[in-house]
Amino acid sequence: MPIDVKLDLMLVKRRMSLTELSTRVGITLANLSILKTNKAKAIRFSTLEAICRELDCQPGDLLEYRADESDS
Amino acid sequence: MDGWNRLSVTLLQVYLVIGAVGGAGGLLLYALLSPPSLPLSGGQGAEVAVAVDVGSPIAQPPLALEVDGSEDPGRSILRAELRRGKEGTLRVRTTSWGLYLLSKVDWLLGIPSGVWIFWSLYSFLRAVLEGTPFDAANSRRLRVVGLLLIGIPLVQQVAETSLAWTMLGPVSTDGLSYERGLVNLPYEGLFTGLVFLAFASIFRYGARLEEERSLTV
Numbered sequence: 217m218p219i220d221v222k223l224d225l226m227l228v229k230r231r232m233s234l235t236e237l238s239t240r241v242g243i244t245l246a247n248l249s250i251l252k253t254n255k256a257k258a259i260r261f262s263t264l265e266a267i268c269r270e271l272d273c274q275p276g277d278l279l280e281y282r283a284d285e286s287d288s
Numbered sequence: 289m290d291g292w293n294r295l296s297v298t299l300l301q302v303y304l305v306i307g308a309v310g311g312a313g314g315l316l317l318y319a320l321l322s323p324p325s326l327p328l329s330g331g332q333g334a335e336v337a338v339a340v341d342v343g344s345p346i347a348q349p350p351l352a353l354e355v356d357g358s359e360d361p362g363r364s365i366l367r368a369e370l371r372r373g374k375e376g377t378l379r380v381r382t383t384s385w386g387l388y389l390l391s392k393v394d395w396l397l398g399i400p401s402g403v404w405i406f407w408s409l410y411s412f413l414r415a416v417l418e419g420t421p422f423d424a425a426n427s428r429r430l431r432v433v434g435l436l437l438i439g440i441p442l443v444q445q446v447a448e449t450s451l452a453w454t455m456l457g458p459v460s461t462d463g464l465s466y467e468r469g470l471v472n473l474p475y476e477g478l479f480t481g482l483v484f485l486a487f488a489s490i491f492r493y494g495a496r497l498e499e500e501r502s503l504t505v
Contacts, residue, residue: 243505251505258504 220280223252226271241266293417300410312399393447401436408433422494430491434484441474 227234234252238245243263250256251263264275271278389396408429415426 247505250503256503256505257500260504263505 217254218282218284219254220282221251221254221256222278222280223248223267226273226277230271230273232271237267237270240270293413297410297413297417300406300413312403316395316399387451390447390451394444397440397443401440405433405436420498422491422498424492424495427488427492427495430484430488434481434488437477437481437484439481441477445474 227237234248235245238248241248241263243266251259264278267278268275412426412429415421415423420426
């Protein structure tokens with residue numbers, strides 16, 4: 217997947233667990249795990265907004281585009 | 289909608305327990321023990337030759353039957369009387385295991401596939417009741433049902449026609465018409481099977497949409 221989700225890095229920086237983030241943003245732990253392990257196919261803006269609010273970061277801090285090796 | 293689904297599931301449960309299990313077992317026993325039957329149709333009286341392994345023919349109305357003595361001990365000559373436009377059944381006993389099994393192909397395939405189709409529909413409705421109608425398993429169930437509805441009648445028709453052509457043959461056809469075995473394409477099964485295959489495609493697409501939805505955070 218060309219879009220890499222760096223949620224785990226942000227959680228370490230903010231010293232927050234996935235469970236705590238799940239409680240704060242109101243999203244199930246299962247869904248956050250899907251996001252964290254790069255298995256998600258799409259993310260809602262409302263979800264992105266809630267995570268950025270709780271982690272005090274920008275969307276670019278969470279999402280990174282990496283070109284596939286076939287594109288380079 | 290839930291009420292209709294529950295009613296459908298309940299009716300299928302009753303059918304499976306009483307019909308498919310009890311009734312299918314009884315029907316299978318009856319079918320295996322009964323002599324092979326050959327459908328006949330067409331016109332006036334016709335003489336037909338019966339193969340060496342075939343004997344003791346039994347005609348069911350409106351087919352009337354006479355057996356003539358034959359100089360050739362290996363052949364029996366039957367005279368079958370059937371009015372134009374009528375259809376009758378000729379039941380014969382045979383000592384040939386090949387012919388006997390060929391005559392039972394319709395039952396041997398039909399009953400297990402019928403039970404499988406009902407079980408698939410039951411599982412399909414259960415998944416709908418549980419709130420997961422669009423998944424790969426349901427798409428696969430519909431596809432299997434469609435293929436069975438198309439394939440089984442075709443195989444049965446081939447077996448029936450092969451049996452009739454093997455066991456019976458016309459001796460004289462001057463001015464008379466006689467059809468050995470019917471070649472009727474199972475149009476109802478083909479159409480219904482195609483409908484199920486179309487629905488299987490729709491549910492496969494729905495399963496893909498459902499997967500994308502479930503992976504949207």
